[in-house]
Amino acid sequence: MGELPIAPVGRIIKNAGAERVSADGSEALAVLMxxxxxxxxxxxxxxxxxxxxxxxxxxxxxxxxEILK
Incomplete structure (x- = not known):
């Protein structure tokens, strides 16, 4: 498991407009982040x-x- 907590990542996805977020969806985004x-x-x-x-x-x-865009 990584450094980022899953719950705040899930909230980021919800704030972006998702109605529901699965735990594995939050975890996948956390890994990429x-x-x-x-x-x-x-x-x-x-x-x-x-x-x-x-x-x-x-x-x-x-x-x-900017460099990594």
Whole structure:
């Protein structure tokens, strides 16, 4: 099991407009969110190091998201 709790992921799906969400649907999205989040974090770390910093900032995350689109 991953880091993201399943219930909040289910709420995200419901907030997007689903009437009902299965546990395996929530779990599948959580796995994909973790995979994408990890990839984005790794890209943000590269950007942070390139800028000569140790602290990942919001600008690094936003730039990483643009790169991974």
């Amino acid at each position: 973790e995979e994408f989040g990890t990839a984005m974090a790794k890209e943000a770390i590269k950007l942070t190091r390139h800028a000569g910093r140790k602290t990942v900032k919001s600008v690094d995350i936003k730039m990483a998201a």
